[in-house]
Structures are given as structure tokens and as C-alpha cells.
Amino acid sequence: MQDESQESSNEKNLNxxxxxTKSILLKLVKFEKSQKFLKKDISLSSLANDFDTNTRYLSAIIKQHKKKSYSNYINGLRIAYIKTKLAENPIYREYKISYLAEECGFSSREVFAVTFKKETGITPSCFISSLSSHLMQDNFFQD
Structure with a gap:
């Protein structure tokens, strides 16, 4: 197993x-629009295979252009997706955290909650509460 510094120096040596690079970046845009990141079983190797490239190139390009590791990139897309759903569709705020985790591709409620907090700075429950309280305030001021 390589350590992080050895791994990143290997990626810098990739030519x-x-x-x-352009082809992979275009495919990443399509990938994001298609929301295939919601599939639980999406892996670096399966995505590289779909993109007709190898895992080292894909990983290096994500790191260089998205400024994240592969898993942080996928998790970031998933959290952004569920935040949008929660903001735009109030029914999502009624769902259990385990359902929300499943909906955006996480295999467990715990990993979802930890990742959500890492990405946003707050727990999913706090995020939902803040959306609900903003909604109540907006309704209060409109009356």
C-alpha cells in the first residue's frame, strides 16, 4: 500500500x-448530469471502464481538476444532490435520514451523516431544521 505522498508524486509523473484530459473532463460533465454517481456500486475502476480510460488517469484528472480524491468527488456530488432535493422538495424533509442516505447512493446512514457534516459543516438533521425554519420565516414575512 502506498502512502499519500508517494501516490501524489506518481500522479505528478503521469504524462x-x-x-x-479534455475527453475525460467532458465525460465527467456528462457523468454529473446523468446522476450516475447516485448508484451505490460506482467505483473508480467501473467509471474508468465506462470512460474508456485507466484508473490512474481518471484519479489524477479528478484530483487536478476537481481538487478532490475520487471518493470525495463522488461524495460531494451526492451531498450536493440531496441538499438540492431537500431545498427544492419539502417532502424530502419528512423522510428518515436512512432513506435520504439511500436516495443519494450511500450504503449506510452513518457514512452519509459523517460525509454530510464533513461537506456542509452541519448534520443532515440541522440542515433540514434550518431549511424548515427559513421556510417558516419566509411564510411569516409574506403574510
Whole structure:
């Protein structure tokens, strides 16, 4: 197993052709729009396979252009997705945290909650409460 510094120096030594980088970045845009990141079984190797590239190139390009590791990139997409759902669709605020975790591709409620807090700075419950209280305040001021 490589340590982080060895891994990042290996990625710096990769000489990825520009056309490959551009192709992978375009595929990442399509991937984000398709919401395939919601699938629980999405892995670096399956995504690299879908993109017709190798895992080292894909990992290096995500790290360089998205400024995140592969797993942090996927988790960030998932958390952004569920935050949007919660903000735009009040019924989502009624669902259990375990359902929300499943909805955005996490295999466990615990990993979802830890990741949500890492990404947003607050727990899913606090986020939902803040949305609900903003909604009540907005309704209060409109009356």
C-alpha cells in the first residue's frame, strides 16, 4: 500500500495527453448530469471502464481538476444532490435520514451523516431544521 505522498508524486509523473484530459473532463460533465454517481456500486475502476480510460488517469484528472480524491468527488456530488432535493422538495424533509442516505447512493446512514457534516459543516438533521425554519420565516414575512 502506498502512502499519500508517494501516490501524489506518481500522479505528478503521469504524462496525460491533452486530448485524453479534455475527453475525460467532458465525460465527467456528462457523468454529473446523468446522476450516475447516485448508484451505490460506482467505483473508480467501473467509471474508468465506462470512460474508456485507466484508473490512474481518471484519479489524477479528478484530483487536478476537481481538487478532490475520487471518493470525495463522488461524495460531494451526492451531498450536493440531496441538499438540492431537500431545498427544492419539502417532502424530502419528512423522510428518515436512512432513506435520504439511500436516495443519494450511500450504503449506510452513518457514512452519509459523517460525509454530510464533513461537506456542509452541519448534520443532515440541522440542515433540514434550518431549511424548515427559513421556510417558516419566509411564510411569516409574506403574510
Amino acid at each position: 496525460i495527453p491533452d486530448y485524453t
